[in-house]
Amino acid sequence: MSSSFDIQRFGKMLRHDVRRCSPSYGVVGPMMISLVLFVPLITLVHGVTGTLAVDASYRLSMMTMITLFDAASLPLQLYANIDKKKRNSGIYYAMLPASKLEKYLSIAVLSLVVVPVAVMAVNVALDTLLVAVHAPYYSQYLWQSGLVGWLSLPVLVNCLLVFVGATLGFIFANGIKSSGWRNVVSFLLWMWLVGGMIPLVFLDDIPYAVWVVVAVNALIAVLLATISWNKMNKMAY
Amino acid sequence: MIEIRNLDFSYKKTPVFSNINLSFPEGSIYGLLGENGVGKTTLLKLICGLQRPTVGNCTVDGMTSHDRLPEMLQHIFFLPDEVTLPDNATPQRYVNELAPFYPTFSQGTFLHLMQEFEVEPDRKFREMSFGQQKKSLIAASLSLGTDYILLDEPTNGLDIPSKSQFRSILSKIADEGKTIIISTHQVKDVENLIDPIVILSHNAVLLDASVQRITEKLYFEYGGAQRDDALYSEMLPGGYMNVVANTTGEESQINIEALFNAVLRNKERINALFA
Structure with missing residues (x-):
């Protein structure tokens, strides 16, 4: 069994982190709101006013954006105390018997894969349900359209790069001791994520x-992936 | 075994330890005593790898602590004085999250300890008093089955019956061969429980000795007059308690508070006595 990476330990770490994505940790609130409200809200506004066709490619594009913003912000919510001295909140995570690499990968996989896939799946299910119930407001089901729509290949690649970079950057931001600098870095990452x-x-x-x-x-x-890993690797309490 | 060799540690320019050496063999309850700010918590953090020594090293079963290898972390659990707990979580959920990492975890032990402490495992932390939260965390720490358990001020917030329960539970755990290190400044709470006793001062270890060795070297005299040769004297109902050098070999009952004060006030004489 390797000290730096063991698949079983990594699995335990990931399961541990997934469990912590529950309402009792205050993590899923913003996600659930955007999940539940986004599609009906768009439908309502555009359906009632008739200002824009709520076609499938448009809905999918917006769902993708919402999913990426939600998932990117996960490290800031779930791992906010990862390196905090206040009330020893970082000690719990530091003392879990897993390597630093396993802990880092767990955060990354959860934020970059597990949550986006789960959020997207719920979005698609909700959209399908709404199309079935309120067919007049929608042109078609998601799979009946050219799904990529106005998201061309470079746009998609770019969105994914910004999403991955910002998510890993937020892991780094959590490890900054000075709350002032942590806020500045988080703000810049949000700006980059949006812009x-x-x-x-x-x-x-x-x-x-x-x-x-x-x-x-x-x-x-x-660059953000590299510095976030370095920060995670050298954390002290 | 936990070993600390030639260890220096400082917070930026403030030195905390200078060239300290300590070892904690298995199967005892060590009492880590000292005034506020001498570095008791820091020493616990150094042992479990949360702090990196400036010089020297600290090892747990031969593994360097600050590497924080999973193999080491699996055998050691540190319960800080204060812990941030998720509001809606329960003690049962807390151990459910930790249990997969500790193959030695025992749900039976956890439930038994919770019962002894009279705390419901499925009650939310936010509905508990500080003392109940503390008891839940102690129960969780002891049920993980790690070889080394580091407790920082564990009796803070416990009421009097809970302190007795705590002492009785810890005695049983130590009998199972576990090594427990308790850092506290509330020395009365751990009297008759800790052995050996380690007393820290600024930068140094003032005393590191078993209770037997302490009673060989020091005599605790109760109820007499104040003695001139006493390392420490304290007026008690019925006369003075004197801590003096044991010249007769007679055994006496340790009073930890008096020992603590005697050691702090007579560093050089204590050093010479225990050399």
Whole structure:
């Protein structure tokens, strides 16, 4: 059994973290609200006013965005106390018998894979239900449309890069001791998460510019992944 | 076995320990005593790898503590003085989350200890008093079955009956060969429980000795007049209690508070006596 990575220990760590994503830890509140309210709200507004067709590709794009924002913010909520001295809240996590790599990967897999897939699945199920019940407000089921819609390949790649980078960046932000600096870094990451996804919508017709933006965001994502792992590896209490 | 060798530690420019050496063999309840701010909690954190020594090292079963290897963490549990608990969680849920990591966890022991402490395992932490929360956490810590259990100020917040229950439970656990290190400044709470006794002072270990060795070297005299040669004297109902060097080899009953004060006030004489 390796000290730095063991698949069984990693599984235990991931299960532990998944259990902690429950309402008793105050983690799922924003997610549940956006999950439950988003699609009906859009449907209601656009359906009643008739200002915009609530077509499948549009709904899917918005669901993807909501899912990415929710999942990216998970480390800030679930692991907010990971390195805090106040009331010894970081000690619990530090003393769990798993390696630093297993703990880091557990946060990453939960935020980057488990939660987005779960949130997306609930979104799709809810959308399907609403289409079945309120068919006049919708043009079609999600799978009856060109699903990617206005999200072209570079836009999708860019969104994923910004999502991965910001999520890992939030892990790093949790490990910053000074609350002032932690807030500054978190704010900048939020700005990047929001702003980093927007330019490509306007640059979609300029192929070179599109890929330059994707490359810059890829660099930032790699940088954030590296510093967040280094921070996790060197945490002291 | 926990071993600390030539260890220095400081918080930035404030030195806490300078070249200390200690060892904690298995199967005893160690009392880590000292005034506020001498580094009792820091020493516990160094032992379980939450702090990195500036110089020297600390090992648990041969593994360097600050590496925090999973194999080491599986054998050691640290219960800090204060713990942040999720509001809606219950003690049962708390141990359910920890149990998969500790193959030696016993649900039976947990329920038994909760029953002894008279706390319901399915009651929410937020509905409990501080003392009940503390008892739940102690029960959880002891039911994990780790070889080393580090308790920081465990009797804080416990009422008088709970303190007695705590002492009786810990005695049973120690009989099972576990090593327990209790850091406290409430020395009366752990009297007749801890053996050996470690007394810390700023930067140094003032005393590290078993109760037997202490009674070989020191004599606790109750009810007489105040003695000039006493390391420490205290007026009690019925006369003075004197702590003096044991020159006759006669055994006496330790009074931990008096021992603590005697050690703090006579560092050099104590060093010479126990050398």
